[in-house]
Amino acid sequence: MPADALSRVFAALSDPIRLDMVARLADGDATVKELAEPYDVTVQAVSKHLRVLEGAGVVSRSRDAQRRPAHLEAQVFDVMTGWIERYRRQAEDRYRRLDSLLRSMPDDEEQAVAAPAADRPRKEETP
Amino acid sequence: MTTITHETEITADDKVPVIRITREFDAPPAKVFRAHTDPHLLAQWLGPRDLEMTIDYFDCRTGGAYRYLHRRGEDEFGFHGSFHEVRPNEVIVQTFTFEGVPDGVALERAQFDALADGRTRLTVTSLVGSFEERAAILASGMERGVREGYEKLDQLLQTQR
Numbered sequence: 001m002p003a004d005a006l007s008r009v010f011a012a013l014s015d016p017i018r019l020d021m022v023a024r025l026a027d028g029d030a031t032v033k034e035l036a037e038p039y040d041v042t043v044q045a046v047s048k049h050l051r052v053l054e055g056a057g058v059v060s061r062s063r064d065a066q067r068r069p070a071h072l073e074a075q076v077f078d079v080m081t082g083w084i085e086r087y088r089r090q091a092e093d094r095y096r097r098l099d100s101l102l103r104s105m106p107d108d109e110e111q112a113v114a115a116p117a118a119d120r121p122r123k124e125e126t127p
Numbered sequence: 128m129t130t131i132t133h134e135t136e137i138t139a140d141d142k143v144p145v146i147r148i149t150r151e152f153d154a155p156p157a158k159v160f161r162a163h164t165d166p167h168l169l170a171q172w173l174g175p176r177d178l179e180m181t182i183d184y185f186d187c188r189t190g191g192a193y194r195y196l197h198r199r200g201e202d203e204f205g206f207h208g209s210f211h212e213v214r215p216n217e218v219i220v221q222t223f224t225f226e227g228v229p230d231g232v233a234l235e236r237a238q239f240d241a242l243a244d245g246r247t248r249l250t251v252t253s254l255v256g257s258f259e260e261r262a263a264i265l266a267s268g269m270e271r272g273v274r275e276g277y278e279k280l281d282q283l284l285q286t287q288r
Contacts, residue, residue, distance in 0.1 A: 010266075014259030016142065023141050083265040084137055087146075090175075092135040095150045095249075097172035101162055102154040 009076060012056035017041070018049050025059060025072035035070065144261040148251040156216045156239040159247045163187075163219060163237065170195070178204070189213050193221075208232075223253070231256060 013019050021035055036046040050070055053059045059070045138147040152159050162168045166185035174180030174197050183194035187210055194207035205226035212220040216239055223233045233255045240248040255261045 010259050010262045013262055014257055016258060019258055020141060083262075084139060087265050088135055088137040091137065091148050091150070093176075094172060095135055095152075098159075098162055099152060101168060101172050102152060102158055105154075105158055105162070105168070107158075 008056040009058060012052050012058050015049065015052075017046075018053055021046075021049060021053065021070075022058060022072060025070060029069040029071045031067045031069050139261065139265065144255045144258045146253045146255070146261060146264070148249075148253075150249050151242065152247045152249065153245075154247060155245045156241050156247045159249060160216045160219075160239050164213070166193075166195075183207075186210070187213055187219070208235075231260060 013022065017039060020038075024030060024035065032043055032047050032050060035050070036043045039046065050059065050061070053070075054061060056076075057073060058076045059072055061068045061070050133151040136149045138149075139145070140147065162172065164187040166182040166187075169185070170180045170182055173195075178197035178199050181196050181198065183196060183205075185193045185195065187193065189210060189212050191210040191213070192208070193210065194205065197204045197206070207224055207226065208222040210219065210221045211234075212218065218239065219235075219237045221235050221237075223235050224231060233253045235254075236250075236252045238250045238252075240250070242248055255264060
């Protein structure tokens with residue numbers, strides 16, 4: 001996905017209502033009326049949000065059907081899931097380094113850490 | 128010992144721009160806490176594999192502040208923040224700013240919960256300025272990808288046997 005398309009997706013998802021709409025569309029297609037139900041905004045306002053999501057390629061709407069239900073584009077959803085998974089792997093990688101460090105730390109030092117910080121000499125001052 | 132711990136879990140809240148990370152460790156809270164508050168220990172695990180991490184200053188106590196740098200050749204990335212609340216072996220609340228985006232600031236809370244058998248559950252909650260900012264942070268992982276992560280992991284696992 002090119003950078004400008006990505007930034008359109010960011011902008012589209014920067015609004016809490018639009019993000020919530022996307023989360024609900026992940027469960028299945030829905031009409032504007034259905035999408036508007038939980039919010040204290042007009043159907044027109046939801047329609048506008050939907051157009052932003054459409055413009056970013058996040059959702060598509062059927063041309064033929066009378067109800068024109070909105071449909072979440074799986075590809076965009078996969079991209080978002082991919083971001084989170086990569087971010088998660090980076091955190092996991094970092095924490096495996098921490099696992100390794102924790103194994104190399106001697107157990108008896110835990111007692112010193114458990115003591116109040118004020119009683120503990122600062123590392124730089126330790127002879 | 129190469130016990131497989133629970134893998135990192137990430138949650139992105141629907142209602143507020145928060146990223147929550149949960150991970151369990153085979154070590155008691157005092158030890159995990161110390162690996163977060165002693166800059167010499169922190170520098171050994173926090174930074175990405177291909178970057179060298181250097182500490183500018185690091186005063187991990189309530190009201191203290193920190194700054195560190197990640198270096199790759201000529202490139203330098205600075206990060207700084209304040210320690211809002213530090214309670215030994217329990218919690219660290221701090222701000223976090225990437226100096227490339229100086230007006231951006233995250234409020235981070237790291238909680239260390241004792242589990243049975245001397246283990247620890249770490250929960251890191253990061254509140255950022257907007258949903259758009261959060262999407263950009265999550266997407267930043269795309270650049271580095273899987274490549275470096277598994278190389279470093281392979282090395283780590285080899286040295287552990």
